[in-house]
Amino acid sequence: MTDRMIDRTPVPEVAGVIIPWFTPANRPTEDRLQETAGLVEALGCDLAFLRAEHVRKVNSSVLLSGGILDRLAEDLRANSCTMAVIDGDLTPVQQRNLERALEVKVIDRTGLILEIFGLRARTKEGRLQVELARLLYERSRLVRTWTHLERQRGGGGFLSGPGESQLEADRRMLDDKILRLRRDLDDVKRTRAVQRAGRRRSGKPVIALVGYTNAGKSTLFNTLSGADVFARDMPFATLDPTIRRFDLPTLGEAALIDTVGFITDLPTHLVNSFQATLEEAMQADLLVHVRDRSSPADLDQAEDVMIVLEQLEEQTGLPLPPMIEAWNKADRLPAERAEALAYAARSSEETPAVLVSALTGAGLDELVELIEAMLLKGASEIALQLGAQDGRARAWLHRNGEVLSEQTQEDGAVIVTARLTHDRLGQFYSEFPEFRPS
Template identity: 45%
Template structure:
């Protein structure tokens, strides 16, 4: 249904600088995305522009440079770290004589490969179909070559185009109906938990921040965890016993990323309901990342998009084993923990995190604010390293 490259395809990456902050770090992230989807990266073409070229996005001179890199390495694909229009993709494929994909399609392809649950697969297929619906014409250019001119229906290939569009529309409707049914089942389970007054906690964070590793460390579960972007797509929930008197339901959710395609946010809204309905969010941050602040901002942006910005947060600065520093906490004006430094991999600081959760559950039980307000600046309050 959704065309994918063959494993081991050689690719040339294109990352243009339009004056965004963290430009070089974004290039490294895009390389990880490409390699995580099985591409062999031959070259990264860079350049500065004030705005995208309407026809080729990169401009004719830069496209010639890209074409030279494609020929030199016999690349099968060119990946743009940007969002291309359907017309720009078609123009680039003609000019480069190879497959062209943008950032959105690459992320959709990764999600398509990584989804494991039936619901996750449905959500990914929905996002893929919605993406394809804006680019149907590219799949039927062969009909234009076969046609003999403009007919009474308005143009060559129009009948097939309309048929394909109708099939996609019908499939999208069926997928949405299935997802609504699954959401109703989840709502029933959630109401059962609420009747039992079970406190719910959701792990959120940038992809590869270590959410699944933390989930496994806390619950002794065996959720899939790997040092790669989007290792986990499907929500997993477990009961977490903090001490003999306190327990919560802990949910691990899909990681966020800069410029996460809106279609994916919409398609995964049912899964992200666990985030929206949570009593508390544990915002897991990769403290060793040079782009930590930008990653925090990207997560906050998605939380706002799914109406979860107002849910209380505890910020969990993970991976302190990769940087100098000891487990530590920061408390709010009420004396409650609002940020903690840990290593999910080694277990450092997990006792402090459990303490923070116990305090939060107690505060809710006594009618208080469960944790510090979710609004925070992208600043590590526990930073102790020099320089």
């Protein structure tokens, strides 16, 4: 008997997507439609259809009015869809009722983002954070019948279930799991705090890249640091934070951090769960807000990033670090628009900015200069008289600060004027206490 080859390639989910809107003020733009399509495709789903639906009269049990619901059900059947995505907020009751009416899995915007995070998490820390966010989300939806978890399924995301036969709708069980995850994440926070303390003792400045998802942070990170972090034109290509060495012309070695991207209506569960990671950005010496200036929604995206950063400021009790902006994707702009933005960046008074292309490298030298200038902005100038026996101190100043001038005296001593950040100044006096002012 001839053996048959069995194709075990997973069949992708087929998704039908609608974006409900209720007033002219929240009518989805073309950019929002493209973003939602990108989210669905980032999940590895085949997109059958995507449209905005004006819900004139909200049905409290299913959100959608009868005509919209009937049309959605018909289109799902016609396209053999296995999943419906409602890009908005659904109550637990609405989600349960929609699944019954449409006879397919139904997820809302929070669920969609959680699905993607489930696929993107690579490190133990990332998986802990995603699992905590998922349990917090599910805990708020205990009204559901959990029929979507009854079959034994496994996999990295949540479309395939958590890999167990059934997640019992038991509040105490969820609370126990949440408590254990939070303890594990507290260990992560302690580890990160130790690592941060080590970086601070070394005097290395820390620069964190923040920005809207798909703004080009990972590409910029790779270009500046020479790393090979996964970077692709899709939402949430980066989930786990990455730290790499980054050399500055004057200050020398620094630490560059790539962080998870933000998005419109980023679920609170995710902000809370990823606090251990996002604290890396809050405790950096400088934030570089990477913006996609080729996007029509750039201003709205920048505002969304600031909303999340303000949330973090409130949650962590940490003040926002100084910030500059990298206006990215200059290579996608028409020449006249790029020239106008480059001028606007140079004359920006509120937040210093540079127009760059992380892909081509344009403007990156200017960005590095601005990063260093901002780090040195709060620095102190010191003037020291160094003798021949102080060669080690002189070399330290050249290596760790900005030496502004050196004047040789008749007796052979050298008056060195140098600029040091406050951390480096403290490190210098610790290393060479003989120069500490009395």
